[in-house]
Amino acid sequence: MNIVLNTADGRTRALRNFLKNMLENKILYAVIAPVEINKKITGALVRSPELMDKADPLAPVMPVNMARIVSDITKSAPPSDGKKIGVLLRSCEARALIELVKLNQASLENIITIGIDCFGTYPIKIPETGAREACQMCEYPEAPNTDITIGLAGYENDSFIILQGNTADGDSLLESYGAGAAAAEQLKKREDAIESIRKERIAKRDDVFARYLGEITGLENLHNVFASCINCHNCRNACPVCYCRECLFDSPTFEWKADNYISLADKHGSIAVPRDRLLFHLTRLNHMAVSCVGCGACEEACPNGISVFSLFRLSGDRVQAAFNYIAGRSMDEPLPVTEFRENELESIGNQ
Amino acid sequence: MAGAEANEKNFEPVIIAFLCNWCTATAADLAGTMRMQYPVNIRPIRVMCSGTVDQVYVLKAFLSGADGVIIGGCKPGDCHYISGNYKARRRIHILKTIMETLGLEHDRIQVSWISAAEGKKFADIMTDFTDKIRGMGPSPVKVNGTAF
Ligand code: SF4
Ligand code: SF4
Ligand code: FES
Numbered sequence: 001m002n003i004v005l006n007t008a009d010g011r012t013r014a015l016r017n018f019l020k021n022m023l024e025n026k027i028l029y030a031v032i033a034p035v036e037i038n039k040k041i042t043g044a045l046v047r048s049p050e051l052m053d054k055a056d057p058l059a060p061v062m063p064v065n066m067a068r069i070v071s072d073i074t075k076s077a078p079p080s081d082g083k084k085i086g087v088l089l090r091s092c093e094a095r096a097l098i099e100l101v102k103l104n105q106a107s108l109e110n111i112i113t114i115g116i117d118c119f120g121t122y123p124i125k126i127p128e129t130g131a132r133e134a135c136q137m138c139e140y141p142e143a144p145n146t147d148i149t150i151g152l153a154g155y156e157n158d159s160f161i162i163l164q165g166n167t168a169d170g171d172s173l174l175e176s177y178g179a180g181a182a183a184a185e186q187l188k189k190r191e192d193a194i195e196s197i198r199k200e201r202i203a204k205r206d207d208v209f210a211r212y213l214g215e216i217t218g219l220e221n222l223h224n225v226f227a228s229c230i231n232c233h234n235c236r237n238a239c240p241v242c243y244c245r246e247c248l249f250d251s252p253t254f255e256w257k258a259d260n261y262i263s264l265a266d267k268h269g270s271i272a273v274p275r276d277r278l279l280f281h282l283t284r285l286n287h288m289a290v291s292c293v294g295c296g297a298c299e300e301a302c303p304n305g306i307s308v309f310s311l312f313r314l315s316g317d318r319v320q321a322a323f324n325y326i327a328g329r330s331m332d333e334p335l336p337v338t339e340f341r342e343n344e345l346e347s348i349g350n351q
Numbered sequence: 352m353a354g355a356e357a358n359e360k361n362f363e364p365v366i367i368a369f370l371c372n373w374c375t376a377t378a379a380d381l382a383g384t385m386r387m388q389y390p391v392n393i394r395p396i397r398v399m400c401s402g403t404v405d406q407v408y409v410l411k412a413f414l415s416g417a418d419g420v421i422i423g424g425c426k427p428g429d430c431h432y433i434s435g436n437y438k439a440r441r442r443i444h445i446l447k448t449i450m451e452t453l454g455l456e457h458d459r460i461q462v463s464w465i466s467a468a469e470g471k472k473f474a475d476i477m478t479d480f481t482d483k484i485r486g487m488g489p490s491p492v493k494v495n496g497t498a499f
Contacts, residue, residue, distance in 0.1 A: 217454035223494040268498035286406035318452045340437035348440050349464045
C-alpha cells in the first residue's frame with residue numbers, strides 16, 4: 001500500500017512529523033536517522049519523539065554507512081519483541097545491509113527498514129565540490145528491499161511525497177498512519193523520474209569506468225595509486241561490508257625478520273615500503289568485491305585521497321557479473337563464495 | 352646486482368605450488384618413487400585441501416616475486432572435505448577476474464586437478480606449467496626496479 005504525505009511545510013518537517021508520530025504511537029520504539037546536533041549531522045538512535053525534530057533525513061551527507069550501525073546494534077542480539085527500530089537508509093546503505101544479513105553480521109528481526117530516494121551525498125571534507133563521484137555513478141537511486149520506501153523523486157515541484165509499503169510490516173505501519181493513497185499518475189511520475197536518474201548515472205558510470213581503465217590498471221598505475229598509501233586500513237574500517245572481526249592484516253602473519261626483507265630486496269633490487277600495501281588491497285578486493293555496493297565510504301575515509309573506490313567499484317562490477325550476482329539485489333541470492341555448482345567454471349583445473 | 356635481473360637470458364622461474372595432501376601431493380611423491388623428473392623450479396607447499404588456499408597466499412607469493420603459482424587439488428567430486436575444491440575454483444575465478452580487470456597477468460596462476468594415482472600427469476603438468484612461465488618471462492612485480 002502507499003500513502004501521500006503532505007509537504008506544504010517542507011519535506012524535512014513532513015518526514016520528522018511522520019517519524020515522530022510513529023514513536024508517539026509506539027508503532028516504532030526507536031528510529032535510527034541522521035540528526036543535526038550543534039549544526040553537525042550525526043547518526044543517532046532516537047527514542048524520544050521530541051528529538052525527532054532534530055532529524056535531518058534529507059541532509060546530503062553520509063558520515064557513516066548506516067548498514068554498519070545496524071550490524072553493530074543487532075549482531076549480538078536483535079531488538080526484542082515490542083521494540084521495533086525503524087532505520088532510515090539510502091540505497092547503498094540498504095544494499096550493504098542485505099549483504100551483512102547474508103554474512104550473518106546483522107539481523108532484520110524487529111527492524112523496519114525505511115529506504116529514501118537518494119540524489120547523492122557530498123564529501124565530508126570538501127562539500128563544495130558537489131555530489132561524490134561514487135554517487136554520480138550509482139545506478140540505484142532507489143533503496144531496494146526495504147519495508148517502506150520514501151519516494152521523493154519526481155515530486156520536486158509538488159507539495160507531497162509518497163510513502164510506499166513493500167512488505168506486510170511496511171504496509172501495516174503505513175496503515176496505522178492513515179493517510180490517503182496516491183493516484184496512479186503520481187506513482188508513475190516517480191517511476192519515470194527514477195528511471196531518468198538511473199539512465200543518467202549509468203552513462204556517467206560507463207564514462208568513469210573507461211577513465212578508470214586508463215588510470216588504475218597495470219602494475220605501474222597501481223603503484224602510482226598506492227604509492228602514498230600509509231597502510232592505515234581506514235578504508236577497510238569505513239567499508240560497510242568488510243566484516244571480519246579479526247583481520248589477517250592486523251595480525252603478525254606477514255611480519256618478517258629484517259633479514260627476510262633484506263633478502264627480498266636483494267632479489268628485486270629494491271622493495272617499496274610500507275610492505276604489503278598492494279597485498280592488503282588486492283586481498284580485500286578478493287574477499288569483498290563480490291559484496292561491494294559502491295558507496296565510496298572507503299575513499300571518503302582515506303587520509304591521503306587514494307582512489308581506492310575506483311578499484312573496488314570496477315572490480316566489484318566485474319566479479320559480480322562473473323557470478324551473475326549483484327550486491328544487495330536480493331536476500332534470496334546466496335553469496336557467490338558460500339555456494340558452488342558442480343558443473344561450472346570448467347576451464348579452471350583442467351589444464 | 353639483483354639475481355633475477357642479472358641473467359634474464361637464462362631465466363629460471365620460481366613457481367610456488369600449493370598441493371593438496373590427499374591427491375596432488377601424493378601424486379608428487381608417486382612421481383618421485385616412479386623416478387619421474389619434475390622441474391626444480393617448483394617449490395611445493397603441502398596443504399590439507401585446495402579449499403584452504405585463500406587468495407591472500409597466492410597473492411603473497413605473486414607479489415613477493417614468484418613467477419607462477421599452481422594449485423593442485425582433487426578432481427571435482429573427489430575432495431576429502433566434499434566441496435573444498437569447488438570453493439577453491441570459485442575463489443580462483445574471483446582472483447583471476449580481479450587480476451584481469453586490473454591488468455595483472457592472471458595466466459601466471461593455474462589450478463590443476465591431479466589425483467593421487469596420477470604421478471605421470473603430475474610431472475607432465477609441472478613441466479608444462481614451468482615451460483609456459485619460462486616463456487612468459489619474469490613476473491613484472493617491479494616498477495622502475497622497485498618491487499611493490
Ligand atoms: S569497498 Fe568501498 S565502495 Fe565498496 S562497499 Fe566498501 S566502502 Fe563501499
Ligand atoms: S588506501 Fe587510504 S585509507 Fe586505505 S590503507 Fe591506504 S592510506 Fe589508509
Ligand atoms: S581434499 Fe584435495 S582438494 Fe579438498
